[in-house]
Amino acid sequence: MRANPLPMFLRQTLALTWAQMRAWCATPHHALLSITLAVSYLVIINQSFVVQLTKRVVMGVYTKDIDVGQRLRDELTGKGMAVVAYATVAEGRHALSNGVLASFIEVYTTNAERAVVAFGGRNPLMDREISSVLFGMTSRIADQADPLRQLVVEDNSYTPDRMRAFITASLAPFLLLSLVVINCGNVQVLAVEDKTLFAFLLTPASRWTLILARLLSGSVLSWLVFLIAYAICAPLIGLPAPARPVLWCAVTVLQLLSSGAFYFFMALVIRRYIPFSHFGLISVTLLTFAGGAITPMEVMPHWERVLACMTPALYAIRSMRAALLGFVPVQANDLVMLTLWGTVSAMLAYLRLCRTTLS
Amino acid sequence: MQQDKTTTPVLATHDLGKRFGALWAVRGIQLALQPGSITGLLGPNGAGKTTLIRMCAGLLRPDTGHVSVAGEQQTPANLHTRARLGVVSADAPLIGELTVVHMLRLQGVLYGLHGARLRAACAHAVDEFCLGEFQRRRIGVLSTGMRQRAAIACAMLHQPEVLLLDEPTVGLDPDVRRHIWDCLRAVAQRGVAILFTTHYLEEAARLCQLVHLIVRGAVVMSIAPADLDGSAERFEREYLRIVQQEPGV
Numbered sequence: 001m002r003a004n005p006l007p008m009f010l011r012q013t014l015a016l017t018w019a020q021m022r023a024w025c026a027t028p029h030h031a032l033l034s035i036t037l038a039v040s041y042l043v044i045i046n047q048s049f050v051v052q053l054t055k056r057v058v059m060g061v062y063t064k065d066i067d068v069g070q071r072l073r074d075e076l077t078g079k080g081m082a083v084v085a086y087a088t089v090a091e092g093r094h095a096l097s098n099g100v101l102a103s104f105i106e107v108y109t110t111n112a113e114r115a116v117v118a119f120g121g122r123n124p125l126m127d128r129e130i131s132s133v134l135f136g137m138t139s140r141i142a143d144q145a146d147p148l149r150q151l152v153v154e155d156n157s158y159t160p161d162r163m164r165a166f167i168t169a170s171l172a173p174f175l176l177l178s179l180v181v182i183n184c185g186n187v188q189v190l191a192v193e194d195k196t197l198f199a200f201l202l203t204p205a206s207r208w209t210l211i212l213a214r215l216l217s218g219s220v221l222s223w224l225v226f227l228i229a230y231a232i233c234a235p236l237i238g239l240p241a242p243a244r245p246v247l248w249c250a251v252t253v254l255q256l257l258s259s260g261a262f263y264f265f266m267a268l269v270i271r272r273y274i275p276f277s278h279f280g281l282i283s284v285t286l287l288t289f290a291g292g293a294i295t296p297m298e299v300m301p302h303w304e305r306v307l308a309c310m311t312p313a314l315y316a317i318r319s320m321r322a323a324l325l326g327f328v329p330v331q332a333n334d335l336v337m338l339t340l341w342g343t344v345s346a347m348l349a350y351l352r353l354c355r356t357t358l359s
Numbered sequence: 360m361q362q363d364k365t366t367t368p369v370l371a372t373h374d375l376g377k378r379f380g381a382l383w384a385v386r387g388i389q390l391a392l393q394p395g396s397i398t399g400l401l402g403p404n405g406a407g408k409t410t411l412i413r414m415c416a417g418l419l420r421p422d423t424g425h426v427s428v429a430g431e432q433q434t435p436a437n438l439h440t441r442a443r444l445g446v447v448s449a450d451a452p453l454i455g456e457l458t459v460v461h462m463l464r465l466q467g468v469l470y471g472l473h474g475a476r477l478r479a480a481c482a483h484a485v486d487e488f489c490l491g492e493f494q495r496r497r498i499g500v501l502s503t504g505m506r507q508r509a510a511i512a513c514a515m516l517h518q519p520e521v522l523l524l525d526e527p528t529v530g531l532d533p534d535v536r537r538h539i540w541d542c543l544r545a546v547a548q549r550g551v552a553i554l555f556t557t558h559y560l561e562e563a564a565r566l567c568q569l570v571h572l573i574v575r576g577a578v579v580m581s582i583a584p585a586d587l588d589g590s591a592e593r594f595e596r597e598y599l600r601i602v603q604q605e606p607g608v
Contacts, residue, residue, distance in 0.1 A: 008471055015468040023456035026497065198418055199451040201435070203469040204442040354436050358418045358450060 012205045016213035017220075020187070024221055031225070034179070038229035041175050042168070046237050049167040051129040052160050058082045059130075060092040060104040068107050075137045096120060103130045105138070165240035169324040172226075173316045174288040176252065177259055179225055181280035184218035185263035189276045192267070198358065207353040211346055214264055219256040226252070243326025251323050254335060255316040258342030262312070265349035268356060287313035312341040369394050369429055369443075369552045370415065370521045376423035376576075377410050384410045385576045388424070392521060392552040397543065399563040400556040402573035403602060408556035409450075411573070412525045415554065416446045429520065442470060445514030445551075447507070448525040455499030459490055459509050462498055463516060470517035484512040488542060504535035511542060515551075522546060524555035528562060540566055564594040572601055 024030065059076050061083055063069045069085060076083045081102075086092035089106055096104040096118055106116040115138045119127040158166075191197040200210055233239050242248035263280065270276040289295075290304070291313030297305055308314045315334040322330040368391035375388040385407040392398055400408045413419040415426050417433050417440070426433040428440040453462050463484055467477045485494050488508045498506060507527060514522060527543075528536040543566060547553050557563055563570045564584045572580045580601050584594055 008473075011473055012468055015465055019454065019457060019461065019465045022461060023454055026456040195450055195452055196454050199453060200469070201418070202416060202441060202444070202446050202451050203466070204438040204471065205469040206438065209469075357420050357435055358413055 020217035042233040060101040063107040169321040179222035184260035188267035248323035261345035374424035399567035399570040407576035445519035488512040
């Protein structure tokens with residue numbers, strides 16, 4: 001009597017998933033390395049993209065007015081920065097060009113009719129952060145000198161915490177894609193190279209079994225590494241708690257499964273480790289940045305917008321941002337596009353697997 | 360070209376051919392394996408033995424002809440015929456990170472076994488191939504001989520009708536080789552047809568009922584070692600005579 005095919009399919013899928021996870025657990029140094037790199041990634045992106053004004057940020061000041069000088073010093077040190085006063089403009093400009101200063105502010109007359117703010121121009125992220133402080137400060141000085149020339153610049157609403165949340169929401173899909181390349185793509189290419197794939201292909205199990213098992217094991221492993229890294233980094237560098245935790249987890253899993261199917265299919269097409277690792281590295285970067293991780297789609301040129309719409313990472317980044325930050329609702333359209341991407345990739349992988357032979 | 364005498368082959372090849380570029384690695388092969396028979400494929404390096412086994416296993420698509428398993432055509436997409444085959448080959452190795460018992464269980468589930476049948480099949484395989492001492496060890500750390508025994512145990516777990524082996528005893532010491540011969544004889548006595556490739560004349564002479572000599576992709580002679588009174592020396596002389604007659608070998 002033939003067994004019912006559905007329980008058999010589920011049993012085979014679960015057995016293969018379990019075997020692949022056991023194989024991963026048999027090499028704990030791989031797991032440890034994955035978690036360490038994921039933690040490093042989250043720490044470093046937040047250190048790199050979130051500028052905090054500390055004593056390491058040195059501001060230069062030139063003014064003949066003692067009161068104005070004192071006010072500048074108080075405001076800047078109040079923001080956490082260090083201040084150095086210069087006796088001449090030339091000395092200050094020289095220090096700015098040599099990289100000693102992050103910015104240099106000159107206030108010329110006793111009634112503060114003219115103020116000049118010069119930036120180092122070495123890092124736009126830092127200049128943007130400093131500029132919001134300096135504009136606010138100079139506007140207040142100018143305002144006090146002549147109430148008729150009122151210029152109001154509000155303080156920067158993008159606090160480091162909000163920046164951190166935005167950067168994490170934007171660049172976490174990059175980490176997820178990288179983990180998927182390793183746990184779904186690289187593992188599959190290695191199975192082709194060391195030929196353990198063919199031990200499976202010799203069995204009468206459905207090819208969908210292998211696809212689902214690889215996606216499940218790859219997604220579970222990637223998700224575990226991601227969650228452990230996130231949990232470690234949250235208290236360490238103050239990563240934000242998701243505004244909609246359940247939805248955020250669901251979007252994360254959907255992104256893992258969809259991109260997992262894509263990299264599984266590409267692994268079956270490329271079949272060799274070195275070309276696949278090149279493809280994985282470059283495609284993850286392209287998918288993430290063309291998908292609008294940093295630049296908003298609205299300011300992209302037309303051709304890049306078309307590219308972004310065809311980039312599945314766009315939908316992953318948008319829905320991850322929405323679920324983590326909670327400013328806007330998660331769009332059903334984005335989830336549909338992600339699901340579509342995964343489904344098409346899985347079907348292509350199935351067709352490819354049915355044709356896979358040794359040569 | 361000689362064909363086996365009985366009429367209901369469990370595995371048959373019909374005008375089987377495979378070409379790599381301009382080179383025909385295998386051409387016009389006609390085989391018919393009867394239940395319980397042991398058939399050897401013997402030939403120099405590059406003769407096409409492994410390519411032939413790969414096509415029989417469904418790992419390679421033939422360019423001409425086809426393989427049929429119990430009358431059904433073998434193709435990479437036909438999953439049904441696969442349940443009838445057991446394959447031991449370097450082309451389909453076991454997963455080194457798993458233990459022997461985990462690999463056996465996985466193999467059993469993939470072949471549709473579960474529950475008490477799976478447990479019984481695993482216990483029987485461990486017992487039959489003397490793997491008890493090593494069943495909790497990872498396959499990657501086993502010796503070549505032990506790994507080969509584990510591979511045969513995995514291939515036999517679902518009780519296939521045909522066992523295909525590609526150089527099953529290469530690199531093994533004489534004791535282990537002899538043990539594997541005993542295992543294969545026991546498997547054949549249960550009615551399983553065995554087809555294997557080998558470089559060892561003695562192995563072919565002692566184990567096989569029929570040996571196909573393959574040179575440059577074609578069967579040039581089929582010898583029944585029993586007709587040579589099982590004499591390994593006579594078999595060797597016959598083999599060398601045929602191979603030396605072939606131009607370019």
